[in-house]
Amino acid sequence: MIEQPEPLHDVLARRDSIVAGLRRLLPESGVIAEPLRLKPYETDGLSAYRQTPMAVVLPETTEQVAAIMAFCSSEGVRVVPRGAGTSLSGGALPMEDAVVVGLMRMNRILDIDYADRCAVVQAGVTNIGITQAVSARQFFYAPDPSSQLACMIGGNVNMNSGGAHCLRYGVTANNLLGLKIVTVDGQIVDIGGAHLDAAGLDWLGLLTGSEGQLAIVTEVTVRILRSPEGARAMLAAFKSNEIAGACVDSIISSGIIPVALEFMDRPAIHACEAFAHAGYPLDAEAMLIIEVEGSVAEQDDLLGRISAICARHDPISLKVAESAEQSAAIWKGRKGAFGAVGRISPDYLCMDGTIPTSQLPAVLRRIGEMSASYGLQVANIFHAGDGNLHPLIMFDANDPSSFHKAEAFGADILKLCVEVGGCLTGEHGVGVEKRDLMGVQFTEIELDQQRRLKSAFDPGWLLNANKVFPLTAALRAA
Amino acid sequence: MQTNFTADQLRDPDTASSNQILRTCVHCGFCTATCPTFLLLGDELDSPRGRIYLIKDMLESGRDATEEVVRHVDRCLSCLSCMTTCPSGVNYMHLVDHARTHIEATYVRPWHDRALRRVLATVLPRPGLMRMALLAARLARPFAGLLPRGPLVFKRLHAMLRMTPANLPANAAVAPQVFRPIGPRRGRVALLAGCAQQVLDPAINDATIRLLTRMGIEVVVAKGAGCCGALAHHMGKHDPAMDAARANIAAWSGELDGEGLDAIIVNASGCGTTVKDYGFMFRAERGVWPKQAARIAELALDISEYLLRIGYAASRPAADLTVAYHSACSLQHGQKITEAPKTLLRQAGFKIVEPAEAHICCGSAGTYNILQPDIADQLRARKLGNLAATGADLIAAGNIGCMTQLAGEALPIVHTVELLDWMAGGPAPKKLKMPALAAD
Ligand SMILES: Cc1cc2nc3c(=O)[nH]c(=O)nc-3n(C[C@H](O)[C@H](O)[C@H](O)COP(=O)(O)OP(=O)(O)OC[C@H]3O[C@@H](n4cnc5c(N)ncnc54)[C@H](O)[C@@H]3O)c2cc1C
């Protein structure tokens, strides 16, 4: 189990009065403090790490969030923000002495402005909820994490989440215009707005990807885009991971940027096919999903050029989707991929390193070798176009030694990513999972600068103190 | 997901099955997004993932069920939307069934809750009692306004009274018998004549029998078959559910081994989900039961599946009506039947439209609209709004529960099979109240 900061004992001792104070701020169903009902909040998408919090609160308005924050900071109580709890790096893992602030009741779309192409939504609106709200007018919100059905925009902002189509449209940071935040002491602040590039420091850039370390996000203004004229996906099947990796590099270095370029290896193909029935090539060792957009003529042209590149890599098969339903099934499989791996293994750790695409073949070979030496299977599913790897290490959580091996294997993969010129996290964030590996990427001086930045927003280190930065002596002793 | 059961606990077949289910869940949270109660209540505890976690904790600890867990499990509609969404294939249905049985065995509900559940479990599966109860309720309806609104007990009474149809159809329960096909016999099926549906809306069985016999199918309503057991099953009442199921299995096995059956036809999809699960329900029973039950479950088909298989054709000119197809949860999530009813309705000449949020439950969910009136009302209003927005002339659905829940508003609602029968030569459904169209 991951090391947590030492709980603040005076806070634990005042538990009852703190809970009573929270109850004064919210309606009855908005405060959860009974041990049995706290249990389901002890973890997120990384269920290997668990800790029940002291209480959970479910505010419905920015003002309630502000009241909660003012109360918690005056009482010296730690806070863990939570969206949908789909983080794969343990971003929403509670602490024993913390209040979890769950934003899922703040799920309203506040304003849609088609002329200025933006939408204002509360932090608990799901990623896909934004697209659904504007799709009737042929608009969409571009970043599409595979978890888009469930994950919430506040979580996306804090993790700077990416997705398959970010190759073309950029990640969350490239699609944000403004935020409403509540600071640790309960002030409500507006940042940015309906237009790009507000005056002054780039606060928006600073807050995006800040993993709940700096403030609580309650509203988000996102850019919405016109839906493309059309899109088509194709499947390319190959004889080995390395060949598929080399093909990715050829496509990218040819200068063609498909809207999405996704990689799956054999175990992933089989698990996803069982879920989505998308006609994935079951005879392949590796497969690429490649999607292009535009008019039919543009699509044909791009698919033709991409097929020609694939053909140079000895493919087993190349198949272009023939209907919108087929494309949808192809994406259903890809987006359900991590969950689908649950069909072949009870547990997995999902890694999230980034590497230069030229290193793909070599890194995939090394991962294969490590898998053999650790004796743990790996399924590779990832955003190949931007070199964002997601090796899923399969293990059995009911067997502690298997979990420890998986953790060590994961750390080796991430170190390998840094070694070949990449970095620790592509899009899932540092959370608790990669917290203790931050030293591999950053020097102590760099880490201290980042800690100072956090202190400027959160002097008492009340927000998400168990994440992102290796624990300092002060947090250990509390 | 990690689980924590002792070897001793795992010797119990129900626990072993639940352990397997829990281990399949990877805690990804996808299912939360399509859960009606999570959408309304915004609390992990009222989401599938939260319930799975509560149930896991309850079963692992071996504790008796407590109010905290019961509250959230009771709010589950058993709509199984979570199973459609889950990429990992988690069988939430069997897990929540196990939890409900555990709750029924170890938790003492407040007296009024217990009493109501006993009444529902006794009355609904018995057409005779149900009819009497509805007659009594009709007498009570004018006095509904006198009941206080606040406490749950009264809200539930209001909900029950609202469900009673303004005009109770004449007693038209189908007696056990064989309906001969018109023309040469192409097949032979048993029809689950059902319980509550027969009382609330006998026109559904009539249309089914007319349509099938006209298509050359012999229809048997087997002696001894009755309620499928779902009503008791969903309330965690294991023994009555098994007794009801056993009676059906025995009755249909008799027909199967006698003159033979091509299928067992279910026209209330809530029941269909349960009949198709008989194999699992009887897996640990003694003697011939597991095998018999599995055989019956295999034969069970929704009426729409069967009609598509034998080839439906309309004989009347199209009626130029736009039908909003309401996909009952038990059809789309429980049995994964999504296209068959729409295909058939199109073959019958109707224009089909679908409401937004088609995957979200209407709040009927068996006895849910009586037991959880607040949530059920919100879901009903949401569904009716989405249906009205389609601009359709009428609604078609394949489940009596949904039909009762959504009845009484601007749009008439009929069973899919009534429309199919009409267009193949049967009478126009009375519920349409369209004199010009109803004329034969
Ligand atoms: C199956 C699966 C597939 C995934 N695929 C992708 C993918 O393709 N791309 C990708 O980028 N990610 C992916 N993820 C990871 C995850 O979905 C994202 O990190 C997502 O943005 C988390 O959103 P959430 O609402 O669940 O937030 P949580 O998990 O609840 O929280 C995430 C972090 O943000 C903080 N936080 C949440 N809301 C707020 C707020 N309003 N204010 C301040 N801090 C807040 C939390 O404290 C935590 O540190 C996947 C996860 C799963 C389970």
Ligand code: SF4
């Ligand atoms: S979608 Fe399936 S695997 Fe994911 S949390 Fe829900 S039940 Fe578990």
Ligand code: SF4
């Ligand atoms: S069955 Fe329906 S109500 Fe129950 S947890 Fe699943 S989605 Fe939610």
